[in-house]
Amino acid sequence: MQNFIYHTPTKLIFGKDVISKLPEVMSQFGKRILLTYGGGSIKKIGLYDKVIKLLADKEIIELPDIQPNPKYDPSVLDGVRLCKEHNVDVILSVGGGSVLDCSKAIAAGAKYDGDPWDLITYKVKAQAALPIVDIITLAATGSEYDAGGVISRTETNDKTGYSDPLLYPAVSFLDPTYTFTVSKKQTAAGCADAMNHIMEQYFCEDSTLLNDGFMEAGLKSLMVNAVKCLENPEDYTARAEMMLCCTYGCNRIYSLGNSRSGWPCHGMEHALSAYYDITHGEGLAIITPRWMKHILSEKTVRRFKKYGVNVFGIDASLDDFDIAERAIKATYDFFESIGIPMHLRDVGIDESRIGEMAHHVAENEGLEEAWAPLLEKDIAEIFTESL
Amino acid sequence: MQNFIYHTPTKLIFGKDVISKLPEVMSQFGKRILLTYGGGSIKKIGLYDKVIKLLADKEIIELPDIQPNPKYDPSVLDGVRLCKEHNVDVILSVGGGSVLDCSKAIAAGAKYDGDPWDLITYKVKAQAALPIVDIITLAATGSEYDAGGVISRTETNDKTGYSDPLLYPAVSFLDPTYTFTVSKKQTAAGCADAMNHIMEQYFCEDSTLLNDGFMEAGLKSLMVNAVKCLENPEDYTARAEMMLCCTYGCNRIYSLGNSRSGWPCHGMEHALSAYYDITHGEGLAIITPRWMKHILSEKTVRRFKKYGVNVFGIDASLDDFDIAERAIKATYDFFESIGIPMHLRDVGIDESRIGEMAHHVAENEGLEEAWAPLLEKDIAEIFTESL
Numbered sequence: 001m002q003n004f005i006y007h008t009p010t011k012l013i014f015g016k017d018v019i020s021k022l023p024e025v026m027s028q029f030g031k032r033i034l035l036t037y038g039g040g041s042i043k044k045i046g047l048y049d050k051v052i053k054l055l056a057d058k059e060i061i062e063l064p065d066i067q068p069n070p071k072y073d074p075s076v077l078d079g080v081r082l083c084k085e086h087n088v089d090v091i092l093s094v095g096g097g098s099v100l101d102c103s104k105a106i107a108a109g110a111k112y113d114g115d116p117w118d119l120i121t122y123k124v125k126a127q128a129a130l131p132i133v134d135i136i137t138l139a140a141t142g143s144e145y146d147a148g149g150v151i152s153r154t155e156t157n158d159k160t161g162y163s164d165p166l167l168y169p170a171v172s173f174l175d176p177t178y179t180f181t182v183s184k185k186q187t188a189a190g191c192a193d194a195m196n197h198i199m200e201q202y203f204c205e206d207s208t209l210l211n212d213g214f215m216e217a218g219l220k221s222l223m224v225n226a227v228k229c230l231e232n233p234e235d236y237t238a239r240a241e242m243m244l245c246c247t248y249g250c251n252r253i254y255s256l257g258n259s260r261s262g263w264p265c266h267g268m269e270h271a272l273s274a275y276y277d278i279t280h281g282e283g284l285a286i287i288t289p290r291w292m293k294h295i296l297s298e299k300t301v302r303r304f305k306k307y308g309v310n311v312f313g314i315d316a317s318l319d320d321f322d323i324a325e326r327a328i329k330a331t332y333d334f335f336e337s338i339g340i341p342m343h344l345r346d347v348g349i350d351e352s353r354i355g356e357m358a359h360h361v362a363e364n365e366g367l368e369e370a371w372a373p374l375l376e377k378d379i380a381e382i383f384t385e386s387l
Numbered sequence: 388m389q390n391f392i393y394h395t396p397t398k399l400i401f402g403k404d405v406i407s408k409l410p411e412v413m414s415q416f417g418k419r420i421l422l423t424y425g426g427g428s429i430k431k432i433g434l435y436d437k438v439i440k441l442l443a444d445k446e447i448i449e450l451p452d453i454q455p456n457p458k459y460d461p462s463v464l465d466g467v468r469l470c471k472e473h474n475v476d477v478i479l480s481v482g483g484g485s486v487l488d489c490s491k492a493i494a495a496g497a498k499y500d501g502d503p504w505d506l507i508t509y510k511v512k513a514q515a516a517l518p519i520v521d522i523i524t525l526a527a528t529g530s531e532y533d534a535g536g537v538i539s540r541t542e543t544n545d546k547t548g549y550s551d552p553l554l555y556p557a558v559s560f561l562d563p564t565y566t567f568t569v570s571k572k573q574t575a576a577g578c579a580d581a582m583n584h585i586m587e588q589y590f591c592e593d594s595t596l597l598n599d600g601f602m603e604a605g606l607k608s609l610m611v612n613a614v615k616c617l618e619n620p621e622d623y624t625a626r627a628e629m630m631l632c633c634t635y636g637c638n639r640i641y642s643l644g645n646s647r648s649g650w651p652c653h654g655m656e657h658a659l660s661a662y663y664d665i666t667h668g669e670g671l672a673i674i675t676p677r678w679m680k681h682i683l684s685e686k687t688v689r690r691f692k693k694y695g696v697n698v699f700g701i702d703a704s705l706d707d708f709d710i711a712e713r714a715i716k717a718t719y720d721f722f723e724s725i726g727i728p729m730h731l732r733d734v735g736i737d738e739s740r741i742g743e744m745a746h747h748v749a750e751n752e753g754l755e756e757a758w759a760p761l762l763e764k765d766i767a768e769i770f771t772e773s774l
Contacts, residue, residue: 001563001623001631003401014393015388015390016390176388208608209607210608211604213600213608217597217598217599217600217603218597221595221597224596240644244595244643253640256401256631
């Protein structure tokens with residue numbers, strides 16, 4: 001086991017109708033609230049109206065229209081400007097992980113005098129941030145329980161992950177009923193995103209019985225419950241369990257003490273959605289089995305064997321490589337079975353920019369230091385295999 | 388899934404030599420430190436000297452000699468008096484769960500003008516508490532990651548669990564090397580304590596694939612690693628994994644959203660160690676399989692089956708009750724195999740006070756509302772079966 005420091009100060013308020021506690025929670029932070037949200041789904045499900053009614057005694061400044069793969073310009077910049085203009089006390093993020101990721105960048109930028117991009121790229125260390133409360137409406141990213149976010153800058157094809165302990169949400173509200181109306185496409189993509197978060201931690205040199213069992217349970221639970229959610233979108237129990245599995249995704253609790261993995265699929269997928277603005281979870285699902293096949297080796301086969309036997313119930317008495325290959329196929333088949341397009345061409349990506357994307361990833365994501373190191377040519381091969 | 392609120396503000400600093408961060412951590416809280424510890428094992432392993440050296444610039448007030456099953460009088464009362472006399476800023480607890488439980492009661496009592504027993508018995512709600520930092524030297528109770536403690540009052544045979552969100556340690560240092568010198572007896576008892584913490588959460592009506600997998604992994608990891616620790620007390624990896632399994636024990640993270648179980652074995656064991664001052668983990672190990680046998684029924688067999696199949700690898704095709712009985716026997720056999728005395732008579736308890744203890748438990752522990760309700764006569768029967 002590796003040494004670690006773990007500290008998640010976020011309070012989780014989980015379950016049906018927990019939003020009734022919103023006024024009490026928000027009052028701790030002040031009167032002026034920046035309300036951030038996305039394309040309007042929170043209006044369709046009545047959540048926007050509920051929030052406005054519950055916070056009738058507060059001053060609400062709105063930042064709507066935050067996009068998936070949230071953009072530095074205009075969303076982060078507009079949010080920072082609004083916070084400064086209105087002397088905002090706290091940000092309330094209502095939506096999925098993109099809205100929350102964007103809100104985290106705003107929270108730090110609001111307390112910084114320079115260009116917020118300095119913080120996102122770690123040129124300057126944030127010294128303070130506005131407190132963040134969120135109401136999550138999509139089971140996927142786990143942003144509600146971690147200190148990081150991912151921001152895209154269209155003009156440079158940058159999609160950059162950043163993280164700072166100041167950016168843990170103070171309080172995350174998780175009501176599974178808000179995910180009842182999530183489309184089949186987004187439910188499946190959320191499942192793939194969360195499964196990949198676990199796989200990124202699972203495939204490493206040094207893990208434990210405890211962490212492996214926890215992660216295997218997370219993967220199995222996500223598969224079983226995503227299928228239930230697709231069959232019956234209002235299955236509360238399935239939506240709830242899927243939500244909690246996702247919440248743990250990027251918090252490190254699945255793998256405390258594990259050795260470094262390098263999060264290679266995320267490194268590669270960030271280029272895909274930066275260049276083509278595709279759905280993050282779909283990009284991950286497409287890349288994952290090709291990445292697995294690419295890194296399968298004498299060194300890595302041990303972990304694939306464990307994964308295959310414990311997650312997919314493959315016969316442990318088979319040859320190790322046979323188990324690994326079956327496990328990789330089972331991963332692909334599962335993603336396909338829940339309706340995810342499994343080729344880059346299906347999501348509008350052809351070979352034309354593979355070289356450019358592979359170069360960008362190799363330059364920026366440090367994947368030569370991943371558990372199974374990836375050089376530019378490996379990345380290009382994985383992209384090509386994914387076409 | 389049940390609604391829940393989860394919030395653990397404790398920072399975990401885990402691994403070999405992490406104590407080097409102690410001066411930096413303590414400086415956040417002030418200059419006057421109440422140093423609490425037990426019978427002197429921290430002096431034997433050199434930890435006491437290290438702490439004193441690292442905190443040479445602080446004012447240290449000492450409260451030594453805190454006993455297992457920590458006592459209200461003198462330990463809690465002395466600690467509270469010292470904090471008030473010396474205007475202590477922070478408590479540093481160095482030792483196992485008993486020292487830390489006692490320190491939590493002191494932390495609350497130090498900020499209260501009346502009799503600290505009012506707080507422990509919830510007659511009065513604590514309004515403030517001193518911050519607590521701990522260095523844990525025994526893998527067992529999980530007190531380093533929860534907000535509760537258990538305090539004994541000898542004159543009334545009370546052993547009372549209390550809990551308050553104010554009492555989460557601010558920082559817990561976990562260096563597995565400090566557990567290298569833990570005796571075989573205490574290593575086994577610590578394992579049984581931690582296993583029982585998980586079982587208390589596992590045996591309930593409503594759990595999830597995620598939580599079950601996590602708990603089953605915890606149980607399997609504890610069994611494998613406790614055996615390794617007993618064979619080679621300086622096996623770092625085994626000590627480390629056992630430590631983390633124990634840390635999660637009472638924090639609720641193993642079972643967020645599960646329905647209430649009632650923690651029946653703890654309710655019963657508290658009487659045993661209150662009346663006879665036995666080792667808590669041994670008392671739990673003795674009671675657990677007898678409790679299991681007592682509550683096995685058409686209603687509960689489903690959970691015992693899952694436990695038997697997933698934790699002990701019992702053939703799932705057998706009859707449910709057959710699996711359950713094999714699982715209960717496997718539980719007993721495991722505890723016996725690691726050297727735990729498996730009869731109350733082995734730890735000096737005979738039938739003479741069973742009626743009195745069962746009455747005390749029935750009056751004070753609320754076990755008629757446990758998942759499998761226990762009335763006074765059930766408790767007496769379980770004690771008698773445990774002789």
